[in-house]
Amino acid sequence: MTFAATVVQVFIASPSDTTSSRDAIERALSRWNASRAESDNLVILPRRYETSAVPQMGNDGQQVINKQLVDSADIVIAVFANKLGSATPRSISGTVEEIKEAYEAGKKVHVYFSEAPVPREFMDQVAELEKYKTEFQGLYGTYTDDSDLVDKVRHAIDTDMPSFGGVSHQEPISAANPIARHQHDRSTESDSKGRIRNRHRHAIVIENKSVSEATDFLVKFESDDENDVSNMFYEEPIRETLYGHDQRSYKFEMTMASANRLVASMTWKENGEEKSRRTTISLF
Structure with a gap:
């Protein structure tokens, strides 16, 4: 049966070494829809540059992503694992630029850093990421694996939804983790x-x-x-x-x-x- 709902766009921002985490977040958002969309009259639309960005000539690629995905997002979830990502003409990395653009536009932004051991192939890149973490302005979250990340993203989404008209009924925090x-x-x-x-x-x-x-x-x-x-x-x-x-x-x-x-x-x-x-x- 159909029902009227407000669509909340959630942009998942991260460097290229976080594919499994991006997949896990998207699955978590889909599960939120399955359990809460009809009762809250809200539907979450996950957005990712791999699947949502449309090729377009003109400005550099990052500006295209900003215009198509960051500007239209209601919530931005940013995840870092072992590297900061590629620099853009305006920022030390595309993901950092997306975070800055979203924050300055007044959007809800949640940033998470991995605490898992760094693989050898990323040892020469992790120092730049650690420097950004020490300079980060605000409160960021940490996670040990994708399961831990999903729990924290779900908590953040449940906290955000009442501002879009959703019901404030957070998942029980009594589950062992x-x-x-x-x-x-x-x-x-x-x-x-x-x-x-x-x-x-x-x-x-x-x-x-x-x-x-x-x-x-x-x-x-x-x-x-x-x-x-x-x-x-x-x-x-x-x-x-x-x-x-x-x-x-x-x-x-x-x-x-x-x-x-x-x-x-x-x-x-x-x-x-x-x-x-x-x-x-x-x-x-």
């Missing part, structure tokens, strides 16, 4: 002969980024190519309660034969209901 990440600590030590040695300590850290506890929490680690990784870890994870904002650290040894990525398969209970999540973690 275990997030897994690789922690790599480096230190320099001297041996008994005064020789300098670099020491590396590795761990998978799982943090419950919620006030709600996850009972019977258990994590199992696998490699993404199905190799046995049980001997990597110093201690085997046990079933326990992961309280709100609590974390667990699972230390492991990295060798030349170690997997490039691990899969953390997490299971727990909330109010007697079984929950699960699988997260792929890069170790480099």
